[in-house]
Amino acid sequence: MPVLVRLLALCLPLLVSLPGVCGPAAPFDDKFRQLEELLPTPNGYRTASGAPGHAYWQQRADYVIRATLDEERRAITASEQITYHNRSPDSLAYLWLQLDQNGLRKDADQRRVLSAPSRQAWLSGDEEQALKFEDLRAIHAGREFDGGFKLGAITLASGQPLAHVVNQTMLRIDLPVALAPGQSITFHIAWSYLINDQKVLVERSGYEYFEDDKNTIFQVAQWFPRMAAYYDAVGWQNKQFLGSGEFTLEFGDYELYLTVPADHVVAATGELQNPQEVLSGTQRERLARAKSSDVPLMVVTPAEALAAEKTRSTAMKTWHYKAANVRDAAWASSRKFIWDAQGLNSGAKRVLAMSYYPNEGNPLWQQYSTRAVAHTIEQYNKYSFDYPYPVALSVNGAVGGMEYPMIAFNGGRPVKDRKTGELTYSKKTKYDLIGVIIHEVGHNYFPMIVNSDERQWTWMDEGLNSFVQYLAEQAWEEDFPSWNGEPRKIVDYMRSQHQVPIMTNSESLLQFSANAYDKPATALNILRETILGRELFDFAFKQYAQRWKFKRPTPADFFRTMEDASGTDLDWFWRGWFYTTDAVDISIDGISEYGVNTKDPEIEKAWKKAQHDAQPLSISAQRNRALPKKIDQDPSLKDFYNRHDDFTVTNKDRNSHAEEMEGLEPWERKLLEQRNAGKYLYLVDFSNLGGLVMPLILEIELKSGKKIIERVPAEVWRYSPAKISKVIVLEEPMVGLVQDPYWETADIDTSNNAWPRKITPSRLELFKQDRDKNNLMKDFNTPLKAAEKAAEAR
Template sequence: MTKRTLCLALGISAATWAQAQDIMNNPGANHGNRFEQLGTILPDPNGYRSASGAPGPQYWQQRADYDISATLDDIHQKITGAETVTYYNNSPDPLSYLWLQLDENEHRPSSDNNSFDGSKMSDKMSLRAVNGLVGHDGPVLGDSILSITDAAGNKLPYTINQTMMRVDLPKALAPGAKIVFKVNWFYNISNRMVEGGRGGYEYFKEDGNYLYTITQWYPRMAVYSDFQGWQNKQFTGRGEFALAFGNFKVHMTVPADHIVGGTGECQNYKEVLSPAQFQRWQQAQSSKSPVEIVTLDEVKKAMQSKASATKTYVFEAHNVRDFAWVSSRRIVWDAMAANVEGKHVMAMSYYGPEAYPLYSRYSTKVVAHTIKSYSKHTIAYPYPVAISVEASNGMEYPMICFNYGRAEKDGTYSEAVKNGMIGVIIHEVGHNFFPMIVNSDERQWTWMDEGLNTFCQFMAEQEWDKNYPSSRGPAHKIVDYMKLPKDQLEPIMTNSENIIGFGPNAYAKPATGLNILRETIMGRELFDFAFKTYAQRWAFKHPTPSDFFRTMEDASAVDLDWFWRGWFYSTEPVDISLDSVKLYRMNTHNPEIENKLQQTAYNQNATHIANTRNRAAGVPFTVDQDTALQDFYSKYDRFEVSSQDKAAYKQFYDNLSPEEKRLYDSNKNFYELSFTNKGGMVMPLIIEWTYADGSKEVERISAYIWRKNENQVSKVFAKDKAVVAIRLDPYRETADIDERNNSYPRTVEPSRFELFRQEQLPRGASGGGNPMQQALSKP
């Protein structure tokens, strides 16, 4: 295949992914659709990406190194920056221009995201919602480019298209070559509590201070890849980022009383910290519990006045795809050492006084737990630092993330807030693995970032606390989403911008699917090996969905195309109905057994309501009153076992082979179960049998039972004991949307109701209450 043909084929594949739908190979038939291989849905393997799902022998990716100097203006909430970018063209293509991302431009009125969504009025509207209608009223937001020059100082022409900037090169950047260029810029920091977005500032009116979370803050190289060329799809606030790996050196000049945390390691703590703080930092290097490097008392003191002088933090980070930082005078900083598979990692947290009751107890320990749990299931955490920042937010960057979790003013908190905080810290710290290390394209496939991470989050939550109330991962918790009308659903394989139910589709459904694979379809041993193989193969590289799908099968020898097709490419739910149960027993030919069975059947057939009521009413029967009407058959016992019957049975039994005798003597019960696939998505049959003696047994039948008829199937089971009840999916493993048809005999699901006086909770209140606060208020 020529290079031009290859690029065209990959382009078509990318378009297919963007609007991926299940392709029916045998429409109208009851088979040949759901179990066919993905075939033309996936792109063909090539020299860059192998059929096994591993990087191919010709795999390549670009690299971008940054040297950045930035100044934070705490008076005018402004960032001014200058960066030197060294860009390496490792592709086989000459590049006549480069694309950079200007993500702050999402706040500009000219960006599509500020106009392409519908809108409505309501009785109550937030400031953010109203600003979305009337436009931002304040300093101009977005990146202002001051200059772009080459290493020699020559100007480079550039064109800005909303959140993307094209830099035109004087001559094409040849394969294997590199270019050094400089960008000077500034932007007004947005109030993220009003404008939204990932980064920005939060203003605390009570003490007049700011918390700055500086993210997507510098012009960043877009990804140029083998499967789609430049990823220059506009940033609209939802689909996140595809970025190149590289090394960073960043100088951040901030007010002298600010504390800064960021991606990588600080090179000059001794110069920017007080002697006492630096001593605590050294102590934390070997501490197994968090050490407050900047204490709460120091923070409260710093909040009372503002320094006019500045200081500069210097950070370095290697082999990362991005850089983010936090700066404020109102943040406590604690740290502890974590041993992650033999590597020394500093787990750290930054948080304000309002988060202190929760974060000082939990945050840093949750950080350490997370990187250990994820390392066990994916790859060993490779970086020297992992940071959690409380910012009433939830967003991730290499080695640093921003989370929420604030207590009430009296220091109490609800259990919901506590569990929510733990969950979001695990989730955002976990993003270090997906997509910061296993670097998928979030702009195109949100699920490869959020879904895989949410699945690992679920495992980490369950390893944190056996009673942790995970909301995403357990199969039954996706049922309400799967029940929705088809016009409110889309396949997981849908572009980020086109998803209606973003949380369920991109986070919960893929995480649930992976949990089903691990616990129900593949088993933990096969799944864990394959999942770890995927993470190891694609660490610090750019995988696509086909690389994941192929690796999971390649490393496990489990054919999963039916599962990818149903769970990822369609919107069909799981609804398997147990329609009927029939009992068969073998004819023993033993008259002492068979005659009794025949007598029971005869009596049942002869009994009817009129006969029953006549007997109960004492109706005189003519034959009983006139004995002359009685003959031989009046006293004949048609079910009596005669000596001839016994002799015939003995002759029959003696002529049986040993194998036949064992079968006749086993007295097996044969149960024929009939199932209907009402939902469409095929799944294994998980059957719980309840026997007459009270014992239970769970039997598992592969999903392949549906391969010859995807709509209906029956199967016979031989049981030694009599069965009194049968239940499908007893552990709720398959996300079956209608459990009412899962039992035989049918069961009634109890519920409860009560009379109540309607109350309206204030916005943001926890419906579960705050028992801690209530306990403190008791005399």
């Protein structure tokens, strides 16, 4: 309970907070210092407000690609024409292109830098870290698979060969004459490569083989040499692809000619240009009706897909797609595909949401996939901008979740019931599927349109997208089991000793998902709910999306835009959440209850007597009371001081009080009277144990049982980030206080969030003793023997 303290009259000003005064002063750590020391200097390309500057520029690359799928060999043979536009102020003597498939070469750095889980994890049997069958299979397959690009001729449009150098996953083309600002160049590249078995060599694309019907689903991505980005903040973004840092690309127009077996269905980035050549009349009519439908309609039915599985056409068909203003292209092909579609409005446009999946995906996919695609667009439009493309696709295959413009690869299927043989799915499978579709389709916004540098900063696309995914999931149904967003779900990671700051390069992240997806998404949710409020946050976030759609923002542009549009200094928030590994752990250390000294001796001495009488007697004093007292045996020893105690009010006290009151101004006397008219003052001591400054959210329980919430901005810590004291004035006595009652700040230790302290409920598990009574050292010897066996195996 609070400690009762009496203040001298008006000696304590009612400050928002007081710095901690216990112990020696620690060196001042300014958690609110500005980020200018870390952020790049604004310039004509990127302004201090976070908006693109008047001199902003970006490159452009247009592609015409012709590719043939060899189903039997599981190989791609292709050629492309690239027209590269130099819109920079620089002359370029060479061009860099990405060769991501080279990550599957036997000698690829991506494979050579792979490290095994810790040996201690193997010995301890940690299932998350220990080597698995799949890991060992992938290691062997990676040593045998002849992956990577087999480059053919690289020439100018005139046929002149271009000198070039391959450096792992990057290709440098040396130009005969430097490409001047404002100029364009057209060149050609031919190539081929073998497609990986996605279930063995798990990548972002590959094929899935179905043993039962001898068919294959191909999900084809990172499949052509792509122009690397060249931009003001970095120059050429030619960091090697090591598997984590994804893609930094330029916008352009794409034209795809995809030649596949005639009985295949193809899904791809862009709009189909030749439906009369690749679709039947019935399929074309169904597709036309689907565009005006608000519910999914079949274009290829389950029965038709099942019948197609039994065919093996020797003929080939070419599917022709066009896509305008995209930064990449991907496609999928199989005779197993069911195809459904529905329309939805996005601004003034009508968009086709579509799904492609095998019969093995039903009943789950037919019920949820296309509806989830449409829901994603509807929700993301609210927080960013209207979806600008004509189609949005979800394709089922072995790729668990991957995004490309207009097309997303998503895993997740029902399983056969062992007893009935029927396809069924768990609750987790259902919500994981809906969640991954929302996430991957949502990537159309971040980073397919808001085109951040994924090779450098994974959080700028994954974190922002995971945040909006959370909003979209919660709009799907109440209590949707989202993977992240809720602060309580990031607490375990925030407690971890293996964190790195969010502002860490993609290839150096230790716990990739927690760092790049979950923590940024949670931080943004806290910023929206607790710090800015939904109205300010949503306006600022939408400003960022609209400022930078079809452009390339950096972290500084995001931070600055959010501050500029919200009118709030958030440097402390970005510094704590994005640049450090500090955690939130705010402790209530104690509460003192204060009354104001009225200077009236009748009142003040009565108060002191009440405090004295409330103090417990020491054990000695209790026992001494039973002793015979000399003064009781001889009453003549008693005098004035025996008849009056320290709490007796004397005439001297009264006269002194009268003189003191005469010295006060009328307004001071009135204020003194008001301060004691039913007001209760409390001084609450807080410690910031985690290092991350955050607002105080105080749930105050009053004696009447009423509870009130007081929200104190994070700036309460500005003078003393380690310890503060907060003055609280109430109309009735306080009986309890809880900091962060709704768990909205990701506080890693809620046991110190309440005063009085609360008992934490938990459960104990009882186990039978498993120790060998005849060998009491058995439990201690087991790890040692496991280590010996491992050493022998080596």
